[in-house]
Structures are given as C-alpha cells and as structure tokens.
Amino acid sequence: MRSPRGRPAVALLVGVVSSLSILHLAPALDIPLEVLDHVNIEQLPTITAQSPSMLIAFPFDESFPMKCEAKGNPEPTYQWTKNGQEFDPDKDPKLIKEDDSGTFVIPNKGTLTQYEGKYRCHVSNKLGTAISEEIEFIVPHVPKFPKEKIDPIRVEEGQPIVLECKPPKGIPPRQIYWMTLGLQHIEQDERVSMGLDGNLYFANALVKDSRGDYCCFAAFPKIRTIVQKTTMAVIVSRTKSINDSESDSEDSANSILERKPRLLMPPGGQSQVGLVKGDKLELECIAEGFPTPTITWTKMGEGLPKHARLENHGKLLTIADVDGEDEGKYMCKANNSHGDDSHYFHVKVEEPPRWTSKPESQLATIGSEVQIKCKVEGSPPPTITWRVNGQLLSDTSVANRKVFDDTILLHNAKPENSAVYQCEASNKHGTLLANANIMVMNLPPMILTEDYQEYAAVERKSVVMHCKVFSSPASSISWTKDDTTNSVEGPRFTVLENGSLEIHNVEKEDMGQYTCFTTNTEGKSAITASLDVKDPTRIVDPPQDLRILRGTTAQFTCQAEYDKSFRGDLQILWQKDGEELAFNQTESTGFFVEDGILQIINVSHEDQGEYACWAVTPLDEDTASASLVVLDVPDAPEDVVLSERKNKTAKLKWVPGEDHNSPINEFVIEYEESQWEPGRWKEMMRVPGNHASAVLKLHGHVDYQFRVVAINDIGRGPPSKPSGRYRTPPSAPDKNPENIKIEGHLPHEMDIIWEPLLPIEHNGPGLEYKVSYRLQGVDEDWEEQVVKRHSFVVKNTPTFVPYEIKIQSHNHHGWGPEPRVVTGYSGEDFPSAAPGDVAVEVENNTLIKVSWTRVHKDKLHGHLGGYRVNWWRLRSLLDQEKVHGEKQSLTFPGDRNHGMVPGLKPFSEYSLTVMAFNGRGAGPGSHAVTFKTPEGVPDKIPFLSATNAQKNSITLLQYQLINDTEEVGEMQTVNISSPDTTTWVLPDLEALSRYKFYLRSCTRVGCGLPISEEGTTIPEARLASMHGGISTQGWFIGLMCAVALLTLIALIACFVNRNKGGKYSVKEKEDLHPDLESQGMNDETFGEYSDNDEKPLKGSQQSLSGDIKAGDSGDSLVDYGDEDGQFNEDGSFIGEYAGRKERDSMEVKGMTQITA
Secondary structure: OOOOOOOOOOOOOOOOOOOOOEEOOOOEEOOOHHHHHOOOOOEEEEEEEEOOOEEEOOOOOOEEEEOEEEEEEOOOEEEEEEOOEEEOHHHOOOOEEOOOOOOEEEEOOOOOHHHOEEEEEEEEEOOEEEEOOOEEEEOOOOOOOOOOOOOOEEEEOOOOEEEOOOOOOOOOOOEEEEEOOOOOEOOOOOOEEEOOOOOEEEOOOOHHHOEEEEEEEEEEHHHOEEEEOOOEEEEEEOOOOOOOOOOOOHHHHHHHHOEEEEEEEOOOOEEEEEEEOOOOEEEEOEEEEEOOOEEEEEEOOEOOOOOEEEEOOOOEEEEOOOOHHHOEEEEEEEEEOOEEEEEEEEEEEEEEEEEEEOOOOEEEOOOOOEEEEOEEEEEOOOEEEEEEOOEEHHHOOOOOEEEEOOEEEEOOOOHHHOEEEEEEEEEOOEEEEEEEEEEEOOEEEEEOOOOOEEEEEEOOOOEEEOOOEEEEOOOEEEEEEOOOOOEOOOOOEEEOOOOOEEEOOOOHHHOEEEEEEEEEOOEEEEEEEEEEEEOOOEEEEOOOOEEEEOOOOEEEEOEEEOOHHHOOOOEEEEEEOOEEOOOOOOOOOOEEEEOOEEEEOOOOHHHOEEEEEEEEOOOOEEEEEEEEEEEOOOOOOEEEEEEEEEOOEEEEEEEOOOOOOOOEEEEEEEEEEOOOOOOOOEEEEEEEOOOOEEEEEOOOOOEEEEEEEEEEOOOEOOOOOOOOOEEOOOOOOOOOOEEEEEEOOOOOEEEEEEEOOOHHHOOOOOOEEEEEEEEOOOOOOOEEEEEOOOEEEEEOOOOOOEEEEEEEEEEOOEEOOOOOOEEEEOOOOOOOOOOEEEEEEEOOOOOEEEEEEOOOHHHHOOOEEEEEEEEEEEEEOOOOOOOOOOOEEEEEEOOOOEEEEOOOOOOEEEEEEEEEEEOOOEOOOOOOEEEEOOOOOOOOOOOOOOEOOOOOOEEOOEEEEOOOOOOOOOOEEEOOOOOOOOOOEEOOOOOOOEEEEEEOOEOOOOEOOOEEEEEEOOOHHHHHHOOOHHHHOHHHHHHHHHHHHHHHHHHHHHHHHHHOOOOOHHHHHHHHOOOHHHHHHHHHOOOOOOOHHHOOOOOOOOOOOOOOOOOOOOOOHHHHOOOOOEEOOOOOEEOOOOOOOOOOOOOEEOOOOOOO
8 A cells, every 4th residue: 555655565585694784895886966056076978868879850739849858077078970971960050059058959940951861969078078969850741642644444344453552651650541532431341452561452343433522631640641543433333144245234244254363462472571579570461362262260289379369351460569470471361262362471470689698887986896787689790889988899908808799898997998989789689888987096985974863763663774875996884873882783683785774663762862883995984873763653543344235324444653753744634536635615525524533425426436644743654444335236337238129028138227235125127108008117027136137027008118226234225227029919808807805795686896907908909898697507698798987787686696707908900718607696685584492691790692593594694794792771670670771782703603792781680582694684583691790899889978077977988097106007807788877976986186088888798898088076175166166256267267277287298398208207107117907908999009099008907807718708698598509600690589678677796786
C-alpha cells in the first residue's frame, strides 16, 4: 500500500557485521555530481540533452530546435557538424542561437530544404570532447501523384485486372484507399482486394466491375495531407458462347474462362524477407484465377505462431512484435478446383545494436589499472568504433593505452589519461553512441554530508545516518558513539557502501551522539550526528469491515497512540482504494471527518471499496484498513430477449444485473398484454436466481411483452426494459371452468355457478360454455345447453336429488379439453320432521345436557346443517308466578344427537325444544320439555353501612372489637333467618370502641363472599346529654360541635394515613396477628380478599362460630330434607328439595346469646 505522503514505509534490513571499520578497494568509482559544490575540480564535458535522432519539419510547427546541452569544468564549448562538415549556426542569421548552450532553433520561415542533413554536436573543454548521436533533419515534401492520362482498361469477363496506384513517398504512416469520385469505397472481398503496394487486384473480372471512376487516394496523417490519383476506367466485355451467340448465360461464359490459380503478388517462387526485431511481419499473396482461388498459409516444419493473424480475406499474414522465434520458412498456396500455385518466404529477423555493457564514467587513482568496456549485441553483429575527445582512437597514440576490440585498457593510469572516450556501435539497422568520462587523480576524503545533523528514529524501526564520502583512492569509514574510540558493533549496526550507518530495530539505548571518521592516503575527515529515539505511532482502534445498505451512513473509526513530542503534529489521513480522500470544505462530498472518525453520508455504490486510515507523524506512520461493502437490491436484468417462439411457448433469456453483494434469490417474470388490461404488468412465473432463461407457457390470441425483476435478500430490484412484443396465434381453450358450485335456492330448481375463464385464457374470440347435466345413477343422455354467461338454472327438478354436471369451454377455434364430472344436488326444502326423544340432563345449576334422536335423512329434504336448541325461562322457583322469559337459541352444526347448553340461571324452571335445519331453513320443533335448575351460592352483598351509633348498639350484623390495643375481641356471629331483612341493631356494645363488621348471604348450597365495614360507638356523656335539658344549652351545643369537628378531623387523618399505607394501631394488630377465622372463610366460602378492609382480623377464631367446623355452614345441607342430595364434579348441589325448615329466630353464638 502506498503511503499518503508519497514515501515508502520503513524497511528493515538484515545484516551481521563484527567490525564496522571497512575499506573500499574498488579501483574506480562513479563520479558524484555534488563534488563540484564543495571543491573546484576540473571535470570532463558531459552531454545532458540532445534532440532525437530524427527531427521532422512538419509544416504546421513554428520552429524546430536542434538541442545540445552539456556540463563540465571548465565550461564546455560547442561545435556542430553537418553531413560530416563543420557547421557554424552563428554565421546564419536565420537561425536562433541560445546563450550558454549549443542549442540552435530553425524557424519555420522560407525554404527549409537548405537545412536538411545529418547533424552532430561536439562539446569540448581543455580536458576532452564529448559528441552527440547524429541528428537527421528531414524536410518533408508534399507528396503528389504525377499528372498523367490513363487509357481505359478493357478485359474480357473472367480475366484478371491490376489497377496500379504507385503512391508517392512521404512521412510514414501512409494510408491507401480505393474509392469512387463520389467517395464511395470500392467493395473488397476474396475476388477484389488491395495489396500492400497500393494496387487493386481483381482475381477475375465481372461485368459489374465496369465503371469509369476508380480512384486511388494516399493519406499522410503526420503532415495532414491526402492526394488523389487520376481516375481510371475499366470496361469488362461479356464472353459469348460459340454455340449460342445470343446467350447471356454466365455458366456458358465461365466454362471457357475457368483456369488454375496464378500468383500476382509476390512474383516468382520464393523471396527473402528481412526485418528488425520488434517490427511487424507482413507476408502477402494475391492470386488470380477462375473460380476465385483461396489462400492458405503454412510455416514449414511447424504450425503458424499463435500470435499470427490472417487479414485481407486470408491474403495477408501478419505477426506483430516479431522476434527470433518467428524466423523460418513460410509458404502461401492459392488453390481452386483446377489446381494451385505457391510461394515461399524465407524470413530472417535481425536487430539493431543494443548495449550489454555500456561504457561508464570513472574516477581512477593515479597508477591504477583502468578498463573501459563497450559490449553490444545485434544482428548482423555491430562494429565498434572508439574515439577519444571526438577523434578516432587510431589517430592518437598513447603508450599506456591498449585496445582489445570492445575494451580499452589504461595501464598505470596517469592524470594526462583523463579524457572523454566514445564508443559507437552500428550495423545496418542502427547506431549506438556512449560517452565515458575518465578522470585520473588523487583526492583526500571529502564528506559531502553536512556536519551536526540531527536524526530521529522510531523505536523498533530502522534509521540511516549519512556520511557520503568522495575520495581517491577509496577511504576507510568507521562510526563511533558518545566520544568513544571503539567502533559501534553488533548485528543491528551496518555501514553501507556509501559510508552511511544503518541501525536496525532501534532501541532507546541507541540515543546519543555519533561520529563518522574517514581516512585515505591523502588525508582524513570526520563529522558528528545526534540520534533521538521516539515512541512508535500505533493505531489502537482500527476501522472495522462494514456491510451496510445503500442510502445509510457508514462510520469508520481510527484512533492512534504516538510519541508525546509530536503532540499537535499527528495527522489522520484516509484513503479509498489507494487514493487519498480529499475533503472539500465548501462542497458536500458525503465524507465527514472529525476526531479520527470518518462518516460517509448517504452511501452509494461508488463508495464501496477498501478504506485505509493513516496515522502520520513527522517521523513515522501506521496504517489500518477495512472494507466497505454496499448492499442493495439487484440492478435490472439486461438484454431481455424472446426466442424459440413456437405457437404458445417461447423462451425468455436475460443477462442478470449487478447483485450488489447480495446473491439473487429468484427472478420474477412479468407480462403485459395490449388487449384486456394494457399497461398493467402481472406476474407470470418465478425462477431460481441461478437461472438466466425460462420457457414460458402462453395463452393464444394475446399480444405479449415481458420483463424480468430480480429479488435478493435486500429486496426487489427495478424491472428490466420490456422485451419485444409477441402475438400468439389463436387456438381452442386450454382449460375448462373451475370452482363449479351447485346450489338449490328453490325446491324444484338447481343453480349451477362456475368461475369463468379469465379474458387472457379465452385463447381466441367467441368464448362460450356448454353445460351438460343428468340425474346421477340413471342411464340417460346428457342434457346440454350452450351459454355465454357463467351461470345456468335447471328448472323443474325433483327436490334434493343428485345430478352429474360438466362444463366445457368453446371458442371459434374449437372445444376445450374433456371436462371433469362433478356431482351436485337440486334445490332443498324445509325438513318435514322434528327430532324425537328429547331429554334434558341437569349438570349443575347453570348447565344442562340436551339429547335427541336424529331426523331421518328422507325427512331432511336437503343437506343437514345441524340442530338448533331453543329454550326460555318460565319462572324463578322463589316465585310461584310464571313469567315467559325471552327465547334463546343455540345451534349445533353437523350430524349429532346431543349438546350442552350453558348460561342458565340457578333455581329456575325452563322449557326447551329442538329442531333440525338445512340450507333452506329449519324444520318443525320437537315437543317442549320442562326442567328445573338447582339452587346456587349467592353473590356478594353489594352494600353494607354501619350507622346510627349509640352507647352500646350499632345497626349491623357479625362483628369484632378492634380497639388500638394488641388484642382484638372475639368474633361474634348473628344468624338472620329472614331473607327480606336489610337492617339489624346490635345491642350492648362497648362505648367509644371501634368494631369491624362482616355480612354475607347463604342458601342451602352454601354462602357467598362477605362484605366488611368498620364503625365506632359514642361516649356515655354524649348519650346522657341526649336525654337531659343540658342538650338545649348553647355552651353544650358549641362543645359538642367542637368535639364533632375534632372527631371528624381525626377520622380524616386516620383515613388519609391508612390510604397512604401508614400503620395505625388496628393495622398493626392486623399485621401482628393473622386472622385465622378469615383464612377459614377464605378457604371455604368467602373466597379471596383483595381489599385491606376485608383482610382477616388478628386474633379471631378459626370460624365465625366456634361451633362450626371446617366445611360447615350455618345451615346443614341435610336440613334441606333429602338425604340423597349429592354434588356434581364442579361442587354444585344436585337433588330435589324434600322440604324446607322454617327458622324464625336467630342466635348469637359466642360469649353471649341474643334472641331477636
């Protein structure tokens, strides 16, 4: 991954050294360019820029620079040669000369032909001369066809024709076209084609080839020129048959003209083809003959190369970028039914010179051995020419210099051997030239790196401290740390060839000052550098891979730790797919970055990719990446095509669209037809998501078009573009009506209703239905009726008898398939009989079981719907008067003989009937049956109030003392036998005391839930005042009002306190002493209490009366008379009452007995 700052990540180099004081023993070094910035050392001239080897003067260019730039010390001078002769640009005022350079400019003015030629630049100073490659300046001439008069070409039909173009030469590429004067291209094929030479070849002439405006055009794009040759005329005369001079038969003419092929191009049986490696090989064979010959190609001894291509109707064999493997012998053969002709090509691939060892500039020590190598390859082998300072080496003689073909050897080199040596290699395909600056001198060490450099490194990374040295001879270099004399050692320290010190896997202990020492025979030098080690930058909360829906927001987090010294310098940069994200603050790009969090708003498909965050400090960086996958519904399928159309079937093909990272589950094929519901698309079928075609079963006489919709886990994609329309031919219906229903609304009719065919299912015009019916089980002919609607009524049928019915569709093109037979019944009538043996079994005081005998099927006169039970309440058994209650009903569907009737009132008398019903209605009811429901447990008394407080009495019933003490009074019980009593007075109560009262009602079956209330008796003084005259005194009345007010305030406070859940004395007693009596009532008759007022009293007895055991009530069930009474499963009492014992007195059970 590329760093956003354009620098590579720090690489770790592995090396082990035992001592870092090393000596460079190489006899020659590359010459550093920085040397001249430190000392004034003379330097040989070096050419740094020159014009290309071919400079073409295009007419639309303003000028043409002949470039030659060089450097050297002393400053070099420039000289030019043209065609080997001295050429001085300063002497030509038309040329523009550039200062401090050898470059001159040829302006595009006047005649440029005088400057055509081959130029070479010579760059010299007192040390030597460098020369440039040859630069050829070419002035293109406007190509022209010669003016000529061309006679018409007359040939007989079947003879060959060659129309010569002979295009003029010009700047390549050259393009040839054959057209008419109306600029219509001449049609080319196996018979007529253009050759590489530009000529137009006819293998055999036809009469239709006759025309007078054949014209050859030559185009030269480089100079933006097109030229035209004089038009040519061709006249082809038809060959007449000897036996029938009037015949125009082509067959009779061709019988004379047929002949074996003959190659028109190339001439002869074989040819040599030489080309340069990398060029394009073009081998061409054009033949004449009748019938038109075909061309085949072969490479002798092996097949054609894989990269060979046939063009121009098989007449041209091409191989682009040819190499040595393409050499060999190729053969083309022209063949027709009368014979063949062939030609052999001997292909040889050559190449221009190329360097294998290019001469290099060197700095050599005095007295050393210097080798200058110049090795080249090419085909044919290049010749090497050596020059020194631009002069042939053979023209100069030096005692210590020897030449060995491609190598120059300088023995015991001396300063006067310093020069520019040129090696030029050439063959017929090109020339190479290289300059090598050879400098022979001795120099003391010069450290090119600045002194006192400060370096910073990251812990566990690498750092390089530079010490670039230039010297002759080579210097020894060593590094020390913190003013010690010993060289730094260890596997983590490496001195590089250029003298720099590289420290691998840097540690905090490596901080300090380092010194670089360098020494050779001419002197010594040193520099110092300091190293600071920083904590590494590390991403601790990297971005995580995301898969999100298009249109939502994506969020990547990138948090990093770094060295404290870089506080304020940390940058969090973001990249997408290797390109840095640019956040434009003025335009909404959809990217927002804050505190290391990248948000992508309204994610689109273009946002998908690999996101990388870079935590960058001035010294190091860390990176982490995550992928963003955008999910979306699929794109619309493309290229929806309807094929393989066969009457009412067709194959639909499509190309699935992009699935947007959620595989396509299925394709929905929809159709639209133009007759019944134009513009409305309907679903036809679905196919799995791995299919891209489907066979469609269609209806006849419908003009269809189709489209496809793709569905994936994200949802339904957009529909494709519609296919072309296809109108299916009309045909007979494919199906008959379905969902046939036979109903009888009247006793002597039968209604037949069916679901009609959809309009698209008609398959053609004139749809109608044939209804056939007959009695089931009777061997009779079918009665038939043809209708256009989708219903039919059969009149005068017997009541409720089975029929066989079938319905067949028909249109103008025939009948539908054979219909299936369905069975139905004619119209129903009311049942004519009632259920018998109706009996009632009482289950409990609200539920009964009713049973009956079924009505015979012959009396039903229709499909049995079920039985209906009707009942009404005659009276309550508490009241002897009969009142006819509202009639109620319960239906029991299906064929059954019993049912359960719930929701009755206890202790009541009812009457009940049962009747059967069918589709027509209900039949007669059964004889009424009378029954009684037993007694039930009473409901909870709705209201209870303790009022009219006196000294020792209160109007109420069951009670218990609950004063603010820990003990509560014993539960007292009063039995009230009269059911009409609504008030009761309790005498002899304690004055100024609080009581809790309970009241519930009971029957012989049991007791209902109790209702409770609390009350307080008044003081005796107040009672006395009620009987004396003091009650009439004003002060007493005022006092009583005050007492009443205080009492009211106290009661209100107690009431508020109790509602808040606070504990007053009575409540504390209740909390301390569980009310066992209330628990007993709860277990047996009272049920559960939810109100605090109804919680059992603490300290009370187990029951309301100490004499009543668990499970007992105030009255014994035995007292109701009949010992055979029993309970059913739900605990309800079942049985007849034997009598009722009257009880006119009540008794208080407990500590006192009171007679009412």
